[in-house]
Amino acid sequence: ETGVTQSPTHLIKTRGQQVTLRCSSQSGHNTVSWYQQALGQGPQFIFQYYREEENGRGNFPPRFSGLQFPNYSSELNVNALELDDSALYLCASSRKTGRDYGYTFGSGTRLTVV
Amino acid sequence: GDSVTQMEGPVTLSEEAFLTINCTYTATGYPSLFWYVQYPGEGLQLLLKATKADDKGSNKGFEATYRKETTSFHLEKGSVQVSDSAVYFCALSDVRDSNYQLIWGAGTKLIIKP
Numbered sequence: 001e002t003g004v005t006q007s008p009t010h011l012i013k014t015r016g017q018q019v020t021l022r023c024s025s026q027s028g029h030n031t032v033s034w035y036q037q038a039l040g041q042g043p044q045f046i047f048q049y050y051r052e053e054e055n056g057r058g059n060f061p062p063r064f065s066g067l068q069f070p071n072y073s074s075e076l077n078v079n080a081l082e083l084d085d086s087a088l089y090l091c092a093s094s095r096k097t098g099r100d101y102g103y104t105f106g107s108g109t110r111l112t113v114v
Numbered sequence: 115g116d117s118v119t120q121m122e123g124p125v126t127l128s129e130e131a132f133l134t135i136n137c138t139y140t141a142t143g144y145p146s147l148f149w150y151v152q153y154p155g156e157g158l159q160l161l162l163k164a165t166k167a168d169d170k171g172s173n174k175g176f177e178a179t180y181r182k183e184t185t186s187f188h189l190e191k192g193s194v195q196v197s198d199s200a201v202y203f204c205a206l207s208d209v210r211d212s213n214y215q216l217i218w219g220a221g222t223k224l225i226i227k228p
Binding site: 004006031033035040041042043044045048050055056058090092094102103104105106107108 | 156159215
């Protein structure tokens with residue numbers, strides 16, 4: 001089975017720009033979650049998508065938005081980039097009952113905002 | 115709210131030494147507990163999990179037991195190898211707003227010297 005694929009792997013953007021990150025979920029998984037991992041820290045939950053709808057959101061401003069497509073792939077969009085948005089962005093897929101099955105993570109997109 | 119606390123790193127050991135990485139949690143419900151590992155430059159990989167009290171998760175020689183009475187999920191390995199050098203994250207998953215987002219510890223960097 002294929003794992004979780006994220007693109008691009010690295011990205012450099014200028015403050016104020018907009019960025020779109022992409023994620024293909026693992027086969028058989030219908031839920032996608034996005035996490036932000038700052039350097040030296042644990043990941044922070046951004047939001048989760050299930051059946052193309054947002055299914056929970058962490059403490060992130062509205063300029064962080066997302067989409068899930070019928071094939072369960074997903075996008076994370078960040079508008080008006082700030083320097084503090086520099087981080088590793090991780091996508092994780094799971095079956096709906098992620099509590100017991102755990103999540104499969106992609107390798108992440110390293111975003112640098114200058 | 116829910117939280118996870120891990121021992122601070124880095125933890126430096128010699129090859130074949132015994133490893134313990136402490137993890138304690140606070141949760142209002144009945145969480146599932148996970149250990150994830152992050153190798154340099156890579157995403158997070160599920161190492162092991164436990165879904166209820168007294169469950170023992172194990173994988174690749176690593177073990178952790180879900181201790182409800184002490185709210186702990188310490189990671190252990192009897193004989194570490196250089197290839198075990200990585201950052202280890204303890205996490206819990208509990209229902210919040212119908213999603214099972216992961217709550218993470220800050221991570222413990224493990225360095226194994228030959």
